[in-house]
Amino acid sequence: xxxxxxxxxxxxxxxxxxxxxxxxxxxxxxxxxxxxxxxxxxxxxxxxxxxxxxxxxxxxxxxxxxxxxxxxxxxxxxxxxxxxxxxxxxxxxxxxxxxxxxxxxxxxxxxxxxxxxxxxxxxxxxxxxxxxxxxxxxxxxxxxxxxxxxxxxxxxxxxxxxxxxxxxxxxxxxxxxxxxxxxxxxxxxxxxxxxxxxxxxxxxxxxxxxxxxxxxxxxxxxxxxxxxxxxxxxxxxxxxxxxxxxxxxxxxxxxxxxxxxxxx
Numbered sequence: 001x002x003x004x005x006x007x008x009x010x011x012x013x014x015x016x017x018x019x020x021x022x023x024x025x026x027x028x029x030x031x032x033x034x035x036x037x038x039x040x041x042x043x044x045x046x047x048x049x050x051x052x053x054x055x056x057x058x059x060x061x062x063x064x065x066x067x068x069x070x071x072x073x074x075x076x077x078x079x080x081x082x083x084x085x086x087x088x089x090x091x092x093x094x095x096x097x098x099x100x101x102x103x104x105x106x107x108x109x110x111x112x113x114x115x116x117x118x119x120x121x122x123x124x125x126x127x128x129x130x131x132x133x134x135x136x137x138x139x140x141x142x143x144x145x146x147x148x149x150x151x152x153x154x155x156x157x158x159x160x161x162x163x164x165x166x167x168x169x170x171x172x173x174x175x176x177x178x179x180x181x182x183x184x185x186x187x188x189x190x191x192x193x194x195x196x197x198x199x200x201x202x203x204x205x206x207x208x209x210x211x212x213x214x215x216x217x218x219x220x221x222x223x224x225x226x227x228x229x230x231x232x233x234x235x236x237x238x239x240x241x242x243x244x245x246x247x248x249x250x251x252x253x254x255x256x257x258x259x260x261x262x263x264x
Contacts, residue, residue: 003076003169003211003212004028004029004076004208005030005031006075007030007031007073007074007075007076008030008033008076009074009077010025011078011079011107012036013034015080016200017175018034018036021207022045023048024201024204024207025208026049026050026051031051032046032049032050032052033052034046034054035055035056036056058102059107061106064111067111071115073118076125077111077112078128078130079108079128080130081108085104085144086141088141092144104148104149105152108129108155112155116168120166124167126214127170127171128170128172128207128211129153129156129170130175130207131149131172133174133175133176133226134146134149135149135150135174136150136229136230137229137236138232138236153217156170171207171216174217174218174221174229175198175219176196176197176226177196178200179199180199196224197222202220203220
C-alpha cells in the first residue's frame with residue numbers, strides 16, 4: 001500500500017474544492033476520512049467515495065483534539081478547510097478574526113503536529129496544505145486571509161525541511177481564481193475579462209500530484225497570475241499600484257461584501 005491508496009484525511013470536505021479532492025483520492029483507491037461542519041453534505045459524500053464522515057468545527061480547539069483522537073494514524077493529511085477571512089480590518093470583529101485564525105492557520109498546524117509523529121516513526125507520510133496565491137500577493141480587504149495563507153505557506157515550507165530526513169513529504173498548494181467553487185464563486189464576483197481561472201478538479205489533480213511526486217509548492221493558476229504573484233512577492237509596493245489601476249480594489253470590495261455572511 002502506498003500513500004495515495006492509504007488512509008487520507010481531508011478537512012473542509014464539504015466545499016467544492018474539498019469534494020473534488022476527496023473524489024480524486026477515491027479514484028486512486030484511498031481510504032478516506034472526511035471532515036467538515038455540514039453533516040448533510042459530508043455524509044452523502046462519504047457514502048459516495050466509500051469513506052468515513054466526521055463532522056467537526058475546526059474553530060473549536062477541543063474539536064480539533066477530538067478529531068485527532070478519532071482518526072488515529074493517517075498516511076496523508078490534506079488541510080483544505082478555510083474561512084473566507086475577507087473584509088477590512090476595521091470592519092471585522094475580533095471574534096471573527098479569531099475564528100479565521102483558528103480555522104485557517106492554527107487548526108492545520110495542530111493537525112500536522114498531532115499526525116506527524118506517527119509518520120516520522122513509520123518513515124512515511126505526507127502533509128498537504130491548501131494555501132492560495134494570496135499567500136504570495138496580498139490584496140485590499142484581505143489582510144487576515146493573506147496573513148493566514150502567508151503563514152500556512154511559511155509553515156509548510158519550514159516543516160518540509162524538518163521532516164525530509166524522516167521520509168515524510170510536505171507540500172503547499174496555491175490556487176488562484178477557482179471557478180464553480182471556492183470564495184470567488186460563492187461571492188458571485190465578476191473578474192475582469194482575460195483573467196484566467198481554474199477548476200476544483202485542477203486543484204484536486206495538483207494535490208494528488210504533490211503527494212505522488214513530493215512537490216514542495218504547486219501553483220494552480222494560469223501563467224499570468226503565477227507571474228503576477230511572483231512579481232508581487234518581489235515588489236509589493238509596485239504590484240499594489242498596478243492592482244489599483246486595474247480595479248483590484250473593486251474586486252476585493254465585492255468579494256468582502258459577498259462573503260460577509262460566511263465569516264462565522
